[in-house]
Structures are given as C-alpha cells and as structure tokens.
Amino acid sequence: MDNAQPVRFFKRGYPPPVRFAFFALLSMFLLVVDVRFRTLDTIRYGLSVLVQPVQRALSLPFSSLHDAREYLYTQSSLIRHSEELQRQLDSDSARLSQLQALTAENLQLRKLLELRDRAEFRSQLAEIIYAEKDVFRRRIFLDKGTQADIRAGQVVMDTNGIVGQITRVYPLMSEVTLVTDKDQAVPVEVLRNGLRTVVFGSGDIDHLTIRYTPVSSDIQQGDLLMTSGIDGIYPPGLPVARVIRIERDASYPFARILCAPIAEVDQYRHLLILTGQTPLPAAPEPLPDEPALGKRKVKKP
C-alpha cells in the first residue's frame, strides 16, 4: 500500500483540492477571456504551428486513399464524365456569351445611371485539410493561412454558392465557420423580387432559417436567396440558399421560413476563398467589426 500512501515526512506542495481550485480558476479565466474578448488568438497561432503539421500528416493516409480511388476510375466512367462535361461546356458557353453581352449592357446602363460598378473580387483555391469533430460546430480548416494573405472575415464558397466565412487565420491554415452554424448571419435578397432579409444558420448542416420576416412578406417556396452585398463582407449576387418550406402562422408575427443551403460543404475538397475585395465606403456609424461568430444579441424589431 506504500505506493498509494506516500510517507509525509516532507510536505510536497499543496493538497490536490487546492491545486484543483487554482487550475479551475485559471481555466475559468481562460474560458471567459476566450468567449468574451477573443484575445487568445495569438496563443492559438503559436500552438497551432506545433499542432498543425501533425494533423496534416495524420490526415495524409486518408486523403491519399481518396486520391488512389480516384486514380483507379474506370475508363468508361471517365469517357462518360468527359462527354458530360463537354455537353455542359457547350451549353455554358452559349449562356456565357449571352452573359457577356448582358454584362456589357449592364455596365453601360450603370454608367448612364452613375451607379458604382460592382466590386470585382479575386479568388484563391484552397483545400479542406481538416473538418472539426464537434457535431454542432461544423467548422472546417483550409490549407491557406496568413502566408497566402488570408484574413478573417473573408468569404468562402464552392462552385455552387456561399459556404461560410473565415473566422480565424493561422500561419498555415484558416478556420471557416459555415453559414449553417448556429447564429451565423448572412444578408441576402430574394432573386425573384429583390426583397432584402437576413438568413441565419440553425446549427444543422442542411438548414438555414429566415427569422424576422413578417407573415405578409412576399417569399415563396423555391425562391433563390442571393447575397445582397449590403454588409460589405459578402460580395453581392452569390447564391446562398433556396427556400424549401414556409409556415405562416397568424398568431405569430413572423413567418417561419426554412431554407436549404446551395453550397455542398460535405462533398468537395476544394473551396474558393474570395480575396481582394474593394471595401465599401465607411458607414456613417461604424460598427465594431468583430467577426459574426460569438454570441450576438439580435434585436427584435
């Protein structure tokens, strides 16, 4: 039993409850600082440099397995795929030429009306290296970080639509918060009639909700929601979600509108990070520009 009962000739440090109290207080302090002020990011940066190569090395066998499977595609499926792509290309090129004409026309009209040109943006291709394990916070990590001039707040999309927003940037990778994350908000407008509203993440990867829209508002099932570009973060005109169900209950002032995200986050490995956006002129009352991640009280109108 002498293993478990050390002889107390010399007092060694404080008893366990005291130690625990000390470390509990320390963790509480860290927690509060992390939740409230988000000032611990520099420490995270430092530690992530240590952690990240290991994580990449670990995901290597899985990704190489994936690559190997792709390599072993049969010829017929490749031919079929290429035919499909050719067909897609044909139809797209026709539409593209139309689009170019429309863009030119639009530009001219805008010039006539002296509107600002739509902001051009560049994009960088990034690869998903790591998906977070928490079922409720489905964040993903991309392989571009401060070394590729990525900044927090930049928008991430796939070929279909908006995926999310960069919330933390590390030296060699960045963390993306998805639009479907709880309380993540994206200002959108309905493509059909230009109605402006805000779509919120629900914490479920398949659903988004529009919360504070009156029962009488003109939103229909199947409406496409595009970014409105009003916040200056999301560039305008990118698809975000499609309305799949509307519940109008007269006893409740707002309609319950359920949408499905357009982007397919859990299907691709490559995403686009939109960079080099020209910032909008400063708003009359500048808001504190914290990334829309933490708890934010939404004022009910």
Add this chain to the structure above:
Amino acid sequence: MSAVLPHYRNPVPPILFSMALAMLLTWLPWHGWALALRPDFIAVVLLYWTTHTPHKVGISTAWFVGLLADVADASLFGQHALAYSALALGSSIFKRRILMLDLSQQTMQVFPLLLVNYLVFAAIDWVAQGHFAWSYLPGCVTSALLWLPLTLLLQALSRPRAPKADSL
C-alpha cells in the same frame, strides 16, 4: 520517491510516448458514428498515469495537456483543461480505491470519473454555446471500456522486466 517505486523504470518516457500517441489517435479524422463512439484517449491515458504515477503526473500536467487538446480541437480555451484537471482531482482522491481492486473491477470505478470529465466538458459547452453535447456521451462509455486494455498495455510498457511483485 524511488523507494516508493522500486521496480519501476523511469516512467517519464512511457508517459510522454503514451500521451503523444493518445493525442495522435484523437486527431485522426473521425466521422459520423465513429466520432460519437470515439473514446477520449487522452483522458484515459491521463487517468492511468495520475493513478499509477501520481508523483509525476498531477493536476498541473492534466491541465496543460487539456490546453493542448483545446488547441487541437478548436474548442474553447480551458474547456478540456478544466475537464482534465477535474479528472486528475478525482483520480487523486480515488486512486487507492481504484488500484485496490483487480483489473476487471476497475472499469466500473473508472467510469464515474470519466463521466465527471465529460459532464464538466459538456457543462462548459452548455453555458458557452447554449446546447448540451449529448453526442459525446457514448464516448464516455467506450473510454471506460478502454481502461482494461490500456492498463495492460501501459503496464507492459512501463516495466518491461519487473518481477511480478506489485508494491501494492
């Protein structure tokens, strides 16, 4: 201290090695139900060392390891740290009782400690994020089930040629 553990080799290399291995296992890309059933490797390894070598691995080590786990998991800073220090406190209180029983009975003694570890973690999630992380509850059970094979493995690691004589 050396009088307490006469047959043991220097426990530090196995401690570091097993901790590193536990972290690597945790960082594997787990998905879906495998993620739900994933045992908390770090917690079990910590629990082993806090019960078997309490003079080397204590609450402070647990706290620091928890901090590393927080970074890797992108959870809140201090979340794992607090949970693991609670685990270390529990093991410092119950270590005699755990080690007194034979291996097959230890699992049931270890489970409550791991449950407390999970509850602390989930409670912080609840306060900070507003939802209760039920999805990690099965992992708590698998962690307890991991105790037996892990103990056998680590005992083999930490005293390769020691005689059977336990100092217990």
